[in-house]
Amino acid sequence: xxxxxxxxxxxxxxxxxxxxxxxxxxxxxxxxxxxxxxxxxxxxxxxxxxxxxxxxxxxxxxxxxxxxxxxxxxxxxxxxxxxxxxxxxxxxxxxxxxxxxxxxxxxxxxxxxxxxxxxxxxxxxxxxxxxxxxxxxxxxxxxxxxxxxxxxxxxxxxxxxxxxxxxxxxxxxxxxxxxxxxxxxxxx
Amino acid sequence: xxxxxxxxxxxxxxxxxxxxxxxxxxxxxxxxxxxxxxxxxxxxxxxxxxxxxxxxxxxxxxxxxxxxxxxxxxxxxxxxxxxxxxxxxxxxxxxxxxxxxxxxxxxxxxxxxxxxxxxxxxxxxxxxxxxxxxxxxxxxxxxxxxxxxxxxxxxxxxxxxxxxxxxxxxxxxxxxxxxxxxxxxxxxxxxxxxxxxxxxxxxxxxxxxxxxxxxx
Numbered sequence: 001x002x003x004x005x006x007x008x009x010x011x012x013x014x015x016x017x018x019x020x021x022x023x024x025x026x027x028x029x030x031x032x033x034x035x036x037x038x039x040x041x042x043x044x045x046x047x048x049x050x051x052x053x054x055x056x057x058x059x060x061x062x063x064x065x066x067x068x069x070x071x072x073x074x075x076x077x078x079x080x081x082x083x084x085x086x087x088x089x090x091x092x093x094x095x096x097x098x099x100x101x102x103x104x105x106x107x108x109x110x111x112x113x114x115x116x117x118x119x120x121x122x123x124x125x126x127x128x129x130x131x132x133x134x135x136x137x138x139x140x141x142x143x144x145x146x147x148x149x150x151x152x153x154x155x156x157x158x159x160x161x162x163x164x165x166x167x168x169x170x171x172x173x174x175x176x177x178x179x180x181x182x183x184x185x186x187x188x
Numbered sequence: 189x190x191x192x193x194x195x196x197x198x199x200x201x202x203x204x205x206x207x208x209x210x211x212x213x214x215x216x217x218x219x220x221x222x223x224x225x226x227x228x229x230x231x232x233x234x235x236x237x238x239x240x241x242x243x244x245x246x247x248x249x250x251x252x253x254x255x256x257x258x259x260x261x262x263x264x265x266x267x268x269x270x271x272x273x274x275x276x277x278x279x280x281x282x283x284x285x286x287x288x289x290x291x292x293x294x295x296x297x298x299x300x301x302x303x304x305x306x307x308x309x310x311x312x313x314x315x316x317x318x319x320x321x322x323x324x325x326x327x328x329x330x331x332x333x334x335x336x337x338x339x340x341x342x343x344x345x346x347x348x349x350x351x352x353x354x355x356x357x358x359x360x361x362x363x364x365x366x367x368x369x370x371x372x373x374x375x376x377x378x379x380x381x382x383x384x385x386x387x388x389x390x391x392x393x394x395x396x397x398x399x400x401x402x403x404x
Contacts, residue, residue, distance in 0.1 A: 018259025023404050024250025028267045029395070031249030032274025038241055039279040043292040046234050050242065052323035053347075056340070060347035077354035087235035092326045094239015095246065099330025102247035110332035115254030115319070118335075131338040137318025138325075138342020139349065141311050145322065146350040147357060148307030149297045152321040155308075156272055159297050161279035163372035163387060166299030170308040175261070177312020182261030185316060 016121045016186060025106050039158060048087055049162075051154030053145040055092040058083045060142075077146065121186060148173070243327045252327035254319045254335075259404075261316050266402040273395050277388045284384040301365025303357065318342070 061083025064072030159167025259265025318339040328336040
């Protein structure tokens with residue numbers, strides 16, 4: 001994959017400007033404020049903070065229980081956090097549905113594998129590269145989120161708004177790691 | 189490493205009494221009335237409802253878009269930070285108020301310096317590679333970005349790989365710089381309200397500076 005990326009960088013890598021593509025439909029301040037209200041509702045009605053990454057760990061544990069139940073049940077994380085379809089999994093399923101309703105109502109349905117900016121940077125034939133990079137990114141994110149204790153929503157919104165020190169440290173590190181990697185991929 | 193704190197009586201236990209369907213004389217009454225949702229069912233229904241609202245807002249805020257997320261990491265498009273900080277300001281003031289009124293509990297995640305930093309940097313690297321985070325990736329799939337499926341499958345795989353390493357990490361990395369459930373209130377113990385309002389004001393100033401200095 002590294003070789004392929006190097007090869008691409010010598011041949012077809014084009015300069016891209018993220019501001020040339022469509023922006024948000026609604027004001028980011030309005031959307032953010034409403035997410036803040038939503039987090040109050042989840043604290044009050046469900047006694048839970050908004051957070052997305054746990055759902056994937058639950059799914060991993062449930063698949064592990066199907067494929068290798070004895071091994072999965074011996075792992076510390078799954079002993080501490082028994083995998084089940086709970087509030088967190090339903091939240092992420094709801095996010096997919098809600099985003100669909102929003103995209104459909106706002107005529108923003110994309111229905112494609114390659115995001116336009118990726119395609120302009122890496123070419124129309126980069127589908128396999130995109131799948132591999134997105135998959136690898138998912139692995140790193142899940143590992144990092146579990147290690148840090150949460151993701152962009154669990155630490156970045158729910159943790160920081162409770163003024164948890166670890167959440168602020170983790171959220172800042174999300175952006176440091178992300179900025180360095182993105183600069184290497186798109187700005188070199 | 190528990191990521192959520194669960195209250196034992198998460199949902200009302202009052203409706204358990206009406207589940208006795210064995211008494212024949214009660215059966216007719218049960219058929220007429222809508223069956224009350226069980227505690228677990230109510231939790232799942234609320235989860236999907238809050239998820240729909242969350243996903244709708246993420247998509248409207250543009251943060252399910254590949255180029256908006258990468259644009260943030262390239263420091264060109266500040267939509268992501270504007271959404272996040274606005275949510276934090278409103279949630280910080282709102283949840284502090286609800287907590288003062290004894291209506292909600294806090295859910296503080298522990299501060300473990302080594303794990304927060306190393307895990308955070310790994311997460312950030314994966315964030316830039318996939319261009320979606322766990323929540324916005326689900327929203328990206330909902331708006332038709334099929335590459336988000338690869339990221340979501342990767343998330344499931346990465347979670348299992350973490351579980352394989354979880355015993356080692358909890359023994360060797362989590363104890364480094366383990367400060368427990370540390371908050372800014374512990375560092376500035378004078379007045380919780382002052383700390384909350386002060387922090388929210390600082391973030392509002394950051395938002396104003398961003399609005400004045402950024403293109404998007």
